Amino acid sequence: MAQRVLVTRPEPGATRTARRLEALGFEPVLLPLSETQPLPVARESVPTDATAIAVTSANALRHAPSGLIERLSRLPCHAVGARTAESARQAGFVSVNEGPGDAASLADMMSIELGKATVVYLCGRVRMPEFERRLGVNGMRVVPIETYDTVALNPAPSFVHQKLGGQPIDAVLVYSARAAAAFGSLMQMQAEADFLMRDATCFCLSGRIAAAMIDGLRVEVAPDPNEDALLALLGDPD
Template sequence: MLRVLVTRPEPGASRTARRLEEAGFQPVLLPLTGTKALPAAAGLIPDDAVAVAVTSANAMRHAPEEIIATLAALPCHAVGRRTAEAARKAGFLSVSEGPGDAEALADVLAAGFSGKTIVYLCGRVRFPAFEQRLGTAGVRVHAVETYDTLTVGYPDEVILER
């Protein structure tokens, strides 16, 4: 059986492993990164925020309950299906599912939110294109970093065992 190395973090690693097994491969899980929650205070949310954007399900999973409670009544614009599911599960009342990538979501949001403030739930490590596109369109983006991505290291013995 052909072995496939899966380097993505959980919970995605297990989903990928199941799909690989169903396709006849033997997955070898060795995540190279992990995520950890960051402290984020609801008091830092701007009063003029009219919507929430999220491009990572991890941002939802790690968002403190206080932040969710503060934002749950605002419309939430998720990048895709899994992120939208995570937003609904977290408690957002109105969630729209975006086109599947952050830059396309920024393009969708740009027209409707020019001159307005949106809260962007995100990770500390992220690509700048989403915020740049919205900023260029006149959207004020207030980033709330809910998690960090950390490198995972393994001793040689662990790697050889797998």
């Protein structure tokens, strides 16, 4: 019998991950514990001296207003990895540079290539400061433009019951600290969820996310902060 893997990330990423899990032989169970919501953005927020764009999340592009993308699309876009780069091309950016897959390495690459430039950073309201800090240390002016927010979800017991189907969960994929906190609340507040998931191993995308998990759970951390490394931790599906 295939391992049942709970996917806590928001849509549309949850469905994309489910397809990957199915292809690997696992049984995905979708229970997003956070969601992304667009934020209002004024076109005038773009600095006139901007020479490049940085993106570390495809959600920043998905929620960006069309007018903002139109204004920025002629500037070179530096994307964190392959999927975000493809999202940038689909959004309409003419020149897209694909990064090495993590924000810190992207910052180092941009610092070498661009020098003391002014960079527009399309991002979420909830984000780690390391990317901006790293660029700033290297002399860049970073102008963040927040296009979306990430909020935790508190699914009703009836919804959780329907999703879990009365069967135990073998593994849980956790992609953000918000989802980690929401998962902890779920386990503490809903007896059925605790019973069906107490023996699951929680695979977290980073150490920061793992630190947000409640005590008493089995937790493993991906060696690199990307989904390929996270899914590799699952091992054999049977």
